[in-house]
Amino acid sequence: MGKIKVTTCEIEGLRVIEPAVFGDERGYFMETYNYNDFKEAGIDMPFVQDNQSCSKKGVLRGLHFQIHYPQDKIVRVVRGEVYDVAVDLRKGSPTFGKWHGELLSAENKKLFFIPKDFAHGFLVLSEVAEFAYKCTDFYHPNDEGGIIWNDPQIGIAWPIPEGMELTISEKDQTWGGLQDFEK
Numbered sequence: 001m002g003k004i005k006v007t008t009c010e011i012e013g014l015r016v017i018e019p020a021v022f023g024d025e026r027g028y029f030m031e032t033y034n035y036n037d038f039k040e041a042g043i044d045m046p047f048v049q050d051n052q053s054c055s056k057k058g059v060l061r062g063l064h065f066q067i068h069y070p071q072d073k074i075v076r077v078v079r080g081e082v083y084d085v086a087v088d089l090r091k092g093s094p095t096f097g098k099w100h101g102e103l104l105s106a107e108n109k110k111l112f113f114i115p116k117d118f119a120h121g122f123l124v125l126s127e128v129a130e131f132a133y134k135c136t137d138f139y140h141p142n143d144e145g146g147i148i149w150n151d152p153q154i155g156i157a158w159p160i161p162e163g164m165e166l167t168i169s170e171k172d173q174t175w176g177g178l179q180d181f182e183k
């Protein structure tokens with residue numbers, strides 16, 4: 001229906017999607033997922049789980065992926081602002097180990113499509129951020145993989161403002177780096 005603007009990124013497969021926003025005196029309306037529109041954008045797979053999390057400023061979640069049950073994800077921010085990052089872990093990819101960051105906010109209403117076999121994480125820049133996403137496979141707690149958020153080999157330029165205190169789960173402080181992943 002041409003209701004979305006699709007932007008590709010340097011890393012093949014990633015997409016930034018801007019839905020049409022219909023504002024009126026009541027507020028606004030937008031479609032956050034439409035099978036036909038997304039199919040036209042090359043996103044043609046069944047999504048089986050929707051998630052939502054809420055985090056305070058300085059929370060960094062990630063970098064996560066599932067090993068045997070990889071998930072494609074469409075992520076967005078419902079409230080607040082985050083810096084969202086995807087790292088290419090696709091074996092044989094010419095951009096293996098490269099990352100892409102995208103500011104996602106309730107204001108810009110951007111959707112970010114991250115294919116399977118990417119690691120994903122985000123940093124909360126606003127006082128609070130509510131984060132919503134669709135996944136193409138179910139959560140398998142014993143299948144979780146991760147990469148440490150500050151792996152020097154990947155070198156993600158997290159926009160951490162001076163004085164920001166990071167809050168990172170114990171689990172997310174113990175992941176190895178890309179080197180360990182490659183073994």
Ligand SMILES: Cc1cn([C@H]2C[C@H](O)[C@@H](COP(=O)(O)OP(=O)(O)O[C@H]3O[C@@H](C)C(=O)[C@@H](O)[C@H]3O)O2)c(=O)[nH]c1=O
Pocket residue numbers: 051053061062063064065120121122138139169
């Ligand atoms: C991800 C997930 C967690 N949980 C539970 C497990 C745990 O008790 C609690 C919190 O889990 P976590 O600490 O793993 O939540 P979180 O750190 O928010 O995990 C998420 O991070 C972002 C970056 C992603 O990309 C997601 O795929 C997911 O891995 O929620 C589910 O029940 N279903 C799910 O799909």
